[in-house]
Amino acid sequence: MADGLKDLTSRFLAERHLLMAFIYGLVRDAGVAEDLFQEVWLKLAEASEKGARVDDLGKWCRGVARNLILHHWREKRSRTVVADSRIVDLAARAFDEQAESGRFGSARRQALIDCVSSLPGNSRELIHLKYEQGLSVEAVADRVRRPYSGIMMALSRVRKALGVCVEKRLRLAGEGS
């Protein structure tokens, strides 16, 4: 592999997690998110081939991803999803701000995974159904035979507990914000 491509690839892969978080958070479909992610790579490789200079690679990729996401929604013509670009733009801005802070790195990821494993069984099941299987809140409620509002509340609590746990672990490790 040519050195230029190798370097570009490793820089791109370093941005992978945050970029995928951005894309998946906005399209909420694992397959589509993966395809858009790969399409961002194609655009990046193409730009590189044409000699374009990319200083802030994460920001550049999010800009491309933003356009692809909007295109995706336009093609889907979804009525239940915001079709204008406001939320996508605000999300891009939020990621640009937080990317500079460096808060969302590998240490936080590891802490989060560790914290999930320390959750009680029923909370782990909720996380499993909602995030691994990608079920809607309604579907999770149906699966565990609990009311919708109860699942909304339980997920909020689990997420809050995870947040507290992560911050604690990061502090103990001498990292974190």
Added chain:
Amino acid sequence: MIRLQELLLRWQDGALTPAESDELARMLESAEARELLVEDFFTIQTLREGLGDAGAARPRSRRWMGLTAAAVLIAAAGAFFFIQRPTTAIAHVTAVRGDVVSIQGVPITAGTPLLAGQGLKTSAAANATIQLTDGTRLEVGAETTVDRVEPKRISIVRGTTEAVVRPQPEGEPMVFATPHGQATVLGTSLRLTVDTATRLEVTEGKVRLENVAGKTVVVVSGHYAVAAAGVVPVAMRRAPAKAAELVRAMAPNSWLAAPDTHLRKAAPDPLQVPKIQLVSGVKSVVSAWSGAVYETRRDRLVVWGGGASTYAGNEVYGFRLEDLAWERITEPTADPTLGKQINSDGTPAGRGTYNGLAYIAHADRMFATGGAIAANAGNVGADITWTLDFQSRRWFDMKPSGTRPQTQAMNSCAYDPGTRKVWWLDGTGLFSYDYDANRWTRHTTDPGVYDRTMAIDTKRGRLVVVGVGEVFSADLRAAAPKLQPWKTAGGDAFIRGRVGLDYDPVADRIVGWAGGPVFSLDPESGAWTAHDAPGAPRPTESGIYGRWRYVPSLDAFVVVTDVDENVHFYRASR
């Protein structure tokens, strides 16, 4: 911030109302909310990936990442690379031939895993094999789009896909979804062809096909059914074995000659029936302005022709698609009553049949009237209405009531399953023959419209007539059908010919051939499209007429052009 989390959860579920999205946008004006959004998205992504890893037994899948626009860059380096995927694959692409890409256009190679929700597209002459983790195998044909592959649901947008579905647990069937309906499977082999309609063919087991209107039919092994708008799906017998084997191997938009299929092989020994030979013998069964019908019940192309000064044999030939062989359905009258329309044995005189034959499917009979009677120096008429009962192989003089047409030589007709009538055009007007009532009805007076070929668009109930450089149509669902000129676009040379013409319900096109390219007529836009395909036979000089027929069980066309030429199949692009 609880409200923000709630809105984000609803966002993730795609359940935000416009008012809620406005509210979310307003909240995200604050830096704190934006930070929470990033944390939320980051957490979700980590949980998706992290939990996948946490189950130690679950392998990470990897996907080859091909490049299109950046192909030069990669090719120069002679390199490829892959990126780790976050979740478990539910299927793998195990074989790829030709250009196969993801829905987003990224090239796919053998070994590529598919996540739930991903799909692929094949180009012309390409195909791919997808193996699901439960062992179900999909053979994706050329020019096919498999939009989404999920563990229990395969979405196919267009093209042809064959599947061998592993037995599924009770209550958890595999579903194949298309724009026209869905096929529900508990473990079987099937083939789906998706164009403007969906055709399901079942090789083994049992499949429930449901169209978008909720009408269902159970299709069992050896049968097929079509789901299309406005059409109730009905199970029909599946493709005849030998022809199906040939056609499946054909590329889209191509011709194929079935080997060793000359009609002459089934002809009677001329020395045994010298009185019927006239000027050119059995060759005229095809070459002398002769037609045919396609008999769907037995999957046979039935040819009847000859007549005038060329041949007095009145035998009927059938080309069986099951074993790709010709047979004589009826024997010739050895001593015909020349110059009369009926022989002394009560059978019809041999004749040039033009486009005057039709298969009355609901009665399993071939309709025939008119035509150019053999050795007809006295120019007698041919106005007897005949039907040939395929079960008994006997001709019947129907002696119908009503206003019979003049039945000239250059007439045309087609059977419409919607009205259950044969529609007839002979230069004096539009008529219909109702077999059930055994009655003719005159609908219009259209002098001069003759020497054409007729087909019926069964989706719209529209009769289409092509020839002499003109196209006419008639709405058969109207209270009083009228023949009206139809200004179509393109295909000028084609519509001048004595063409073969039939309706392809899967493509929703009137498709014709008269030599050279195949032409299809879009019934909505009225535009003809030429399809150049390799291997077309030499056309019959006198015209093709009904010898070009759509074969529903094969989803292909069959044509015979000469008694000394092989029968040809044409497979359209899907």
